[in-house]
Amino acid sequence: MTTPDTSSEAVQIGTQTAISFEGVRKEFGSGVNATLAIEMVDLNIAEREFVSLIGPSGCGKSTLLRLAADLIEPSGGTVVVNDKTPRQARLDRDYGFIFQAPTLFDWRTVWKNVALPLEIMKISGMSSQKKEEEIERLLSMVGLDGFEGHHPYQLSGGMQQRVSLARALVFRPSILLMDEPFGALDEITRDRMNLELHRIWEETNTTILFVTHSIPEAVLLSNRVVVMTARPGRVQEIIPVDLPYPRTTEVEESTRYYELVTQVRESLSKAMVGDR
Amino acid sequence: MSASAGPEVAAQFSTRERFLTEERAERLRSASGRITLILILVALFLGGWEFLKWATDAPRTTLPHFHEVVDYLFSINSQGDVVWLAIGRNLRLTFIEALSGLSVAIVAGFAAGTLMALSRWTGRGIMPFVIGAQTVPIVAIAPALVIWLGTGWETKALIAGFLAFFPIAVTTARGIGDVSQDSLDLMASYGASRTEVFFKLRLPSAMPYIFTGLEVAAAFSVIGAIVAELPVGSQDGIGVVILTSQQYFSLQPESLFAAIGGACLLGGAMVGMVRVIQLVVLRGYRAQELS
Numbered sequence: 001m002t003t004p005d006t007s008s009e010a011v012q013i014g015t016q017t018a019i020s021f022e023g024v025r026k027e028f029g030s031g032v033n034a035t036l037a038i039e040m041v042d043l044n045i046a047e048r049e050f051v052s053l054i055g056p057s058g059c060g061k062s063t064l065l066r067l068a069a070d071l072i073e074p075s076g077g078t079v080v081v082n083d084k085t086p087r088q089a090r091l092d093r094d095y096g097f098i099f100q101a102p103t104l105f106d107w108r109t110v111w112k113n114v115a116l117p118l119e120i121m122k123i124s125g126m127s128s129q130k131k132e133e134e135i136e137r138l139l140s141m142v143g144l145d146g147f148e149g150h151h152p153y154q155l156s157g158g159m160q161q162r163v164s165l166a167r168a169l170v171f172r173p174s175i176l177l178m179d180e181p182f183g184a185l186d187e188i189t190r191d192r193m194n195l196e197l198h199r200i201w202e203e204t205n206t207t208i209l210f211v212t213h214s215i216p217e218a219v220l221l222s223n224r225v226v227v228m229t230a231r232p233g234r235v236q237e238i239i240p241v242d243l244p245y246p247r248t249t250e251v252e253e254s255t256r257y258y259e260l261v262t263q264v265r266e267s268l269s270k271a272m273v274g275d276r
Numbered sequence: 277m278s279a280s281a282g283p284e285v286a287a288q289f290s291t292r293e294r295f296l297t298e299e300r301a302e303r304l305r306s307a308s309g310r311i312t313l314i315l316i317l318v319a320l321f322l323g324g325w326e327f328l329k330w331a332t333d334a335p336r337t338t339l340p341h342f343h344e345v346v347d348y349l350f351s352i353n354s355q356g357d358v359v360w361l362a363i364g365r366n367l368r369l370t371f372i373e374a375l376s377g378l379s380v381a382i383v384a385g386f387a388a389g390t391l392m393a394l395s396r397w398t399g400r401g402i403m404p405f406v407i408g409a410q411t412v413p414i415v416a417i418a419p420a421l422v423i424w425l426g427t428g429w430e431t432k433a434l435i436a437g438f439l440a441f442f443p444i445a446v447t448t449a450r451g452i453g454d455v456s457q458d459s460l461d462l463m464a465s466y467g468a469s470r471t472e473v474f475f476k477l478r479l480p481s482a483m484p485y486i487f488t489g490l491e492v493a494a495a496f497s498v499i500g501a502i503v504a505e506l507p508v509g510s511q512d513g514i515g516v517v518i519l520t521s522q523q524y525f526s527l528q529p530e531s532l533f534a535a536i537g538g539a540c541l542l543g544g545a546m547v548g549m550v551r552v553i554q555l556v557v558l559r560g561y562r563a564q565e566l567s
Binding site: 066071090091093095096097101103105106107108109116119120121151 | 456
């Protein structure tokens with residue numbers, strides 16, 4: 001492993017905005033049953049940035065992610081993704097969405113699960129041979145060569161989530177929206193997945209918006225950590241993370257890392273108090 | 277979730293081969309186990325039959341020996357036919373009736389189930405008819421249908437299909453409708469069309485459900501065809517054989533048991549056929565979904 005400082009310049013955050021939320025509000029239900037999930041959310045995520053969303057349960061982290069993905073529509077305010085409406089960005093396949101559950105199709109093999117987006121998108125200028133090479137490359141990148149013919153139920157939870165990661169990367173989206181992707185995994189697998197994800201982020205030019213419950217995970221992975229308040233969700237604080245790259249286990253043992261974890265934890269407990 | 281997922285990657289590669297052979301061995305074990313189980317059940321059945329006859333001291337006109345039924349199968353009947361061939365001919369007709377009915381039921385049931393799952397308003401319109409159809413006592417209206425539509429095989433196929441329709445429609449509706457929101461969101465994130473969502477997500481995930489319904493429907497179609505043959509006026513079919521055998525029971529008790537055995541065989545064959553198709557179509561699906 002190289003020393004952190006030498007390769008810190010490898011990661012360049014862009015100046016363009018990839019995702020922006022402006023005065024975004026989202027209400028679920030209507031009338032007396034309406035619940036306000038998020039309110040007055042202003043947030044800009046730059047191209048090539050890795051931003052974590054953290055907050056108490058029900059603070060609308062996932063709501064924010066789904067708004068960017070056009071899986072739900074805002075009740076107020078505007079969401080812009082790659083200078084487009086979220087709908088246009090969705091139809092242009094600008095983002096890949098990774099769910100907490102791997103959401104693989106049981107009847108498809110690992111290979112065919114990863115190929116699914118390509119089947120639907122009919123990407124022009126990509127020969128079937130090139131597609132096959134890409135799937136092969138991604139499967140070996142996530143450490144699953146040899147498992148192409150397996151079905152999802154024959155794999156462990158960690159392996160399944162890696163298939164889902166390969167599936168999200170196969171059409172090379174410029175943005176990854178990740179909703180607690182490793183939340184259901186045991187700690188050791190989770191740590192390894194985090195480092196893998198970070199490596200992928202460094203290697204590709206991807207913007208990542210990452211929802212998590214875990215403070216150490218948020219600090220380890222991100223350029224910035226966005227702390228949100230409980231219902232209705234608002235942005236409590238945005239904490240920049242000035243840790244060197246690559247983020248290895250050595251970084252995890254540094255003093256600065258602990259300071260940042262503490263800072264996020266304090267901010268988070270303030271956010272919880274605001275709930276009372 | 278196992279906590280021992282430490283050197284997962286390294287371990288996975290080395291265990292892969294073993295993983296596959298173990299799976300194969302497991303499949304063999306379960307196949308030979310199943311055959312043993314069937315043999316035991318057959319032995320129990322025959323033993324129970326003979327024990328019952330011995331214990332109750334039943335005369336031949338109540339319960340003949342099993343071997344007497346077998347002997348009868350190879351005898352010549354009053355028309356000069358070998359009995360088992362004659363029963364086979366009747367079974368073939370009932371089979372064609374049941375299979376035709378089942379085929380129609382598959383098409384109609386699948387269409388109705390899909391509509392019920394996907395279109396709220398059409399679904400609500402169809403639902404009362406599906407439920408209504410199921411509450412109609414088929415045994416009661418079969419004679420009326422035979423009077424209206426004649427005693428041809430088409431009438432019997434219709435009744436068989438009528439019975440088979442319901443399980444297919446219900447399981448299709450359930451299966452097509454039962455997909456997780458995450459899966460739908462995933463397809464949406466790819467900008468998938470409704471047709472793509474149907475063929476790449478809803479239909480394949482519904483297949484295990486549909487086959488469960490199909491198995492029940494296969495058994496129902498045989499019952500429907502036999503019931504449809506019972507009303508007076510039918511000439512052939514295993515239902516007619518059962519009816520005639522019952523009339524001559526005191527003279528030739530073996531014939532009724534032979535006919536019943538034939539009907540059971542037909543039902544079993546129908547269900548077995550569906551199972552074999554299922555094994556082929558659902559290759560690669562999770563094993564417990566196949567049971």
